[in-house]
Amino acid sequence: MTKPNKGTGKTRHPATAILHSGRNPADQHGFVNAPAYRGSTVLFPTLDELDAYERQPFRYGRYGTPTTVALETALTELEGGERTLLTPSGYQAVTTAILAFVGAGDHLLMVDSVYQPTRKFCDTLLARLGVTTTYYDPLIGGGIAELIQPNTRVVFLESPGSLTFEMQDVPAIVKAARARDVTVLMDNTWAGPLYFRPLSHGVDVSITACTKYVVGHADAMLGAITANARTAGAVEAARTVLGSCPGSEETYLGLRGLRTLAVRLDRHQRSALEVARWLGTRPEVERILHPALPSDPGHALWKALYTGASGLFSVILKPAPRKALAAMLDGLELFGMGYSWGGYESLIVPFNPKRYRTATAWTAEGPALRLHIGLDDVGDLIADLEAGFARLNAAR
Numbered sequence: 001m002t003k004p005n006k007g008t009g010k011t012r013h014p015a016t017a018i019l020h021s022g023r024n025p026a027d028q029h030g031f032v033n034a035p036a037y038r039g040s041t042v043l044f045p046t047l048d049e050l051d052a053y054e055r056q057p058f059r060y061g062r063y064g065t066p067t068t069v070a071l072e073t074a075l076t077e078l079e080g081g082e083r084t085l086l087t088p089s090g091y092q093a094v095t096t097a098i099l100a101f102v103g104a105g106d107h108l109l110m111v112d113s114v115y116q117p118t119r120k121f122c123d124t125l126l127a128r129l130g131v132t133t134t135y136y137d138p139l140i141g142g143g144i145a146e147l148i149q150p151n152t153r154v155v156f157l158e159s160p161g162s163l164t165f166e167m168q169d170v171p172a173i174v175k176a177a178r179a180r181d182v183t184v185l186m187d188n189t190w191a192g193p194l195y196f197r198p199l200s201h202g203v204d205v206s207i208t209a210c211t212k213y214v215v216g217h218a219d220a221m222l223g224a225i226t227a228n229a230r231t232a233g234a235v236e237a238a239r240t241v242l243g244s245c246p247g248s249e250e251t252y253l254g255l256r257g258l259r260t261l262a263v264r265l266d267r268h269q270r271s272a273l274e275v276a277r278w279l280g281t282r283p284e285v286e287r288i289l290h291p292a293l294p295s296d297p298g299h300a301l302w303k304a305l306y307t308g309a310s311g312l313f314s315v316i317l318k319p320a321p322r323k324a325l326a327a328m329l330d331g332l333e334l335f336g337m338g339y340s341w342g343g344y345e346s347l348i349v350p351f352n353p354k355r356y357r358t359a360t361a362w363t364a365e366g367p368a369l370r371l372h373i374g375l376d377d378v379g380d381l382i383a384d385l386e387a388g389f390a391r392l393n394a395a396r
């Protein structure tokens with residue numbers, strides 16, 4: 001066992017908690033920040049202590065260091081959970097959390113709008129291990145009850161959906177799953193624990209790709225699984241047998257990023273809304289997929305459940321030839337084309353959900369683009385996109 005890292009029990013505003021949680025200057029000669037502990041071996045001074053190693057706070061690098069515990073403690077408090085376990089990537093947080101609850105012969109319900117590598121995991125490794133997956137409509141709500149089989153162990157949510165931003169009715173799905181003793185896992189990377197706390201809505205396990213906003217600078221890979229009291233033991237056992245442990249540098253960068261998360265997210269949120277509203281006035285645009293816009297079909301759910309929106313949303317353009325789209329994207333100066341998001345920089349990528357959806361049909365005809373609005377001046381970003389539309393129109 002690594003050191004238990006239950007939240008302190010104190011209630012303080014999350015924006016305050018992220019500054020103070022998991023940090024004790026008295027333990028580090030008065031310095032504000034804990035160092036990045038690097039290490040494999042932990043020494044035990046006596047045979048008695050070696051024999052009692054399971055009761056030591058630290059026993060071997062793979063099970064955690066004071067740096068890992070610091071970030072896990074802070075995230076546990078923020079999520080209102082029992083225990084947080086870090087993983088070397090967000091994707092591994094997803095796979096570790098799923099493997100904690102399923103075995104041969106079991107069934108999993110997976111949202112059709114899920115992050116694509118999660119879908120691939122279900123269709124390949126999980127299938128090979130004898131776990132079957134049924135994909136469900138992200139808008140299913142309480143209708144999920146009809147898909148629960150006697151061997152269903154897990155319902156997996158990701159809200160809003162990766163790329164397409166459908167909002168899921170989390171309370172309705174939780175209610176149906178609870179009634180049948182099915183564990184509920186949720187990938188909450190988009191909002192993160194500052195803007196939505198899954199566990200306080202009855203979700204058992206909250207998953208965050210810390211690579212995105214927690215790290216916040218596109219310079220490290222990191223994931224986190226926060227479990228409630230009912231599921232913490234299973235998640236910890238799975239992470240231990242799978243042997244996943246994040247690097248000390250990455251963990252340190254996660255802690256470093258967490259301290260400024262509230263102020264960065266606030267800026268991402270405001271700029272993204274401004275860009276989204278501007279895009280809504282453009283003749284080239286068919287539809288904006290952003291749940292914090294009143295015109296979005298998921299807006300009522302977002303408003304009822306979430307306290308904020310991040311800087312990631314999508315836009316569907318009116319049909320345009322590929323060469324016009326290339327002229328628009330290739331000439332952008334501030335938006336980079338690349339995967340991942342959550343850093344200070346602005347990004348744009350085209351996508352096509354038609355290629356992988358199975359439970360629901362994607363009917364939009366025009367090209368779809370996902371934008372991450374970074375910390376740039378928003379006027380500069382709009383000017384960059386405006387010049388992009390001029391190139392798109394000229395190349396038609």
Ligand SMILES: *Cc1c(COP(=O)(O)O)cnc(C)c1O
Nearest residue numbers: 089090091115187189209211222
């Ligand atoms: C990026 C992402 C992940 C995976 O995180 P990595 O750290 O890149 O492995 C999982 N879920 C969502 C929604 C993501 O956007």
